[in-house]
Amino acid sequence: MVQELTHFVDGKRLPGTSGKFGDVYDPNTGEVQARVPLADKAETEAIIANAEAAQKQWAAFNPQKRARVLMKFLQLVQEEMDSLARLLSSEHGKTIPDAKGDIQRGLEVIEFALGAPHLLKGEYTESAGTGIDVYSMRQPLGVVAGITPFNFPAMIPLWKAGPALAAGNAFILKPSERDPSVPLRLAELFTEAGLPGGVFNVVNGDKEVVDVLLTDDRVKAVGFVGSTPIAQYIYETAARHGKRAQCFGGAKNHAIVMPDADLDQVADALIGAGYGSAGERCMAISVAVPVGQDTADALVAKLTERIGALRIGRSDDEKADFGPLVSRDALDRVNDYIGIGVDEGADLVVDGRGFVLDGHESGFFAGATLFDRVTPDMRIYREEIFGPVLLIARAADYEQALALPTEHDYGNGVAIFTRDGDTARDFTHRVEVGMVGVNVPIPVPIAYHTFGGWKRSGFGDLNQHGPDSFRFYTKTKTVTQRWPSGTKEHATDHFVIPTMN
Known part of the structure; x- marks a missing residue:
């Protein structure tokens, strides 16, 4: 009914x-x-x-x-x-x-x-x-x-x-x-x-x-x-x-992954931050930026393994990692963006299209998707997808990694994973984003600090x-108040702008 x-x-x-x-x-x-x-x-x-x-x-x-x-x-x-x-x-x-x-x-x-x-x-x-x-x-x-x-x-x-x-x-x-x-x-x-x-x-x-x-x-x-x-x-x-x-x-939140980061910790964090709530979070991590080819290769391997173990189910399934998207339009939008990414030449490592939950064939379910070798000129990098899609944009060095979130049109949230305090401090000071996490994948401030993004x-x-x-x-x-004490004023005093004299 x-x-x-x-x-x-x-x-x-x-x-x-x-x-x-x-x-x-x-x-x-x-x-x-x-x-x-x-x-x-x-x-x-x-x-x-x-x-x-x-x-x-x-x-x-x-x-x-x-x-x-x-x-x-x-x-x-x-x-x-x-x-x-x-x-x-x-x-x-x-x-x-x-x-x-x-x-x-x-x-x-x-x-x-x-x-x-x-x-x-x-x-x-x-x-x-x-x-x-x-x-x-x-x-x-x-x-x-x-x-x-x-x-x-x-x-x-x-x-x-x-x-x-x-x-x-x-x-x-x-x-x-x-x-x-x-x-x-x-x-x-x-x-x-x-x-x-x-x-x-x-x-x-x-x-x-x-x-x-x-x-x-x-x-x-x-x-x-x-x-x-x-x-x-x-x-x-x-x-x-x-x-x-x-x-x-909107948002396009990046996670910078330095070579010294604990990649198991990073992979676990990215799985939750990228795919939790089916990616329908304004603070979801949608772009991971590993620094160096070795870091990128190792991170992609760890993410691929973890994606294979994800459980997608009904929203009331206690064992589900995430449930369906909110609407058919939302599901179609995500699938369309995956197709755009393929056409643009990104490397589709894991394809979440076509996922069907048994007995719920008409539900709005999407599987987890992972793209590698995404570049800043691609639409899937520039635009917000708002679904369970994680992008890997490889950076040759720290400065290139820093430039990606700084130069992006969106400036909502960003994170850096590193064991080096000097790198983290430099990043938090220089990155042009409103909310920053250090080894924190979803940098939502607590209630008595303020929440807000920069740029668009x-x-x-x-x-x-x-x-x-x-x-x-x-x-x-x-309110500026005075209670006269009875002292006689000069008539000219009323024509002078008040000062602290």
């Missing part, structure tokens, strides 16, 4: 009225399991109005009281971890353990946001001038929105919502229509935790909803994660309408989570 999903407005589920729907698939079988309503302009504007009305009450809560609501939400999600992970897995296709990791990484930002009473404190200067004190305060923006991707349906919505709510804003989430059930359940748990109705809303939809959020004056800021063309469109459109925007796009991987001055998130979701007001 196909389930009918809803929006979430004013603290309750609300059926759509537009008459437009999208299909939600079971990636394991290829069958439609749910229909999600796609809101129109009128529905979206009504949700914005509801959020605007609710925000003032929420902003009046002191920061500690807001943090207590988030603390209760944290407890409720932890109690439902198993059921949420299964729900997430059933729509996305990632394995249950990976789904739990998705949720947990989101909760870690909620934990960080519990520090709102401290993070929202302003600054104070006594006696900046004679009898004059100056202080600043951080105040919420009002209504803010998050437009989030299919590949992390719990983590990224919580990365956006946690700091936004803690800072006193009302939050409107437009999740991916491919896997919307977990965001809807998270909205219910926020309400159960004591969040007033209308402060957290979920509106499902397509470009029509996005454009309303970008152009309506009542929405003061927009956060986005997805592909680079859409990130750039959202950033530019938001800027034209006077909104703050933090937009994160990120648009905007402030990043996700960490202190930047509270700067993004608040505006600073600075």
Whole structure:
């Protein structure tokens, strides 16, 4: 039976009225399991109005009281971890353990946001001038929105919502229509935790909803994660309408492998970072750069052996290393890129096309693919594939290896594997990429540091989570105050610009 999903407005589920729907698939079988309503302009504007009305009450809560609501939400999600992970897995296709990791990484930002009473404190200067004190305060923006991707349906919505709510804003989430059930359940748990109705809303939809959020004056800021063309469109459109925007796009993350690295450790790391979650991660390693021919030959041999031992299965298979891709379109895209790589002359070491899981012939499964001798002029190197495809781009020396991620259009994440501290230090200082790992294959910063890529991987001055998130979701007001002491002023004093004299 196909389930009918809803929006979430004013603290309750609300059926759509537009008459437009999208299909939600079971990636394991290829069958439609749910229909999600796609809101129109009128529905979206009504949700914005509801959020605007609710925000003032929420902003009046002191920061500690807001943090207590988030603390209760944290407890409720932890109690439902198993059921949420299964729900997430059933729509996305990632394995249950990976789904739990998705949720947990989101909760870690909620934990960080519990520090709102401290993070929202302003600054104070006594006696900046004679009898004059100056202080600043951080105040919420009002209504803010998050437009989030299919590949992390719990983590990224919580990365956006946690700091936004803690800072006193009302939050409107437009999740991916491919896997919307977990965001809807998270909205219910926020309400159960004591969040007033209308402060957290979920509106499902397509470009029509996005454009309303970008152009309506009542929405003061927009956060986005997805592909680079859409990130750039959202950033530019938001800027034209006077909104703050933090937009994160595609990636082509490299892993530099120095000759002194432990190649068994590297191979294990690359297998997980390249093929985990079927490669549907913005921080997945998609290009390995071994330095020297001997290093490359040995690494390819070790990777090939490990790929042969990978277990691809249903997303609820406890023994599966990874499950299906999210959709038929995603599977077709990956297969098309593999064909492009072959046509471009890359060496196809392992071909993942044509993988079929017994009994699930219509599922969206792709096998692990490995290309060797990939060069920077190839499309498979320049463009994001977003699937279980790992490329080997050989480098003759360290400088050539350093140049590859530095000169690439994307600058999201990069890693280096080496036992030499001087090499690692030089690399971390010189590489033109936003997030760097040293012997760490997926360099995702922890919640109290900031997350964000450079170049065409990120648009905007402030990043996700960490202190930047509270700067993004608040505006600073600075007050200069004086209480006259009764001393008579000269009339000319009023015509002179204030100074610290």
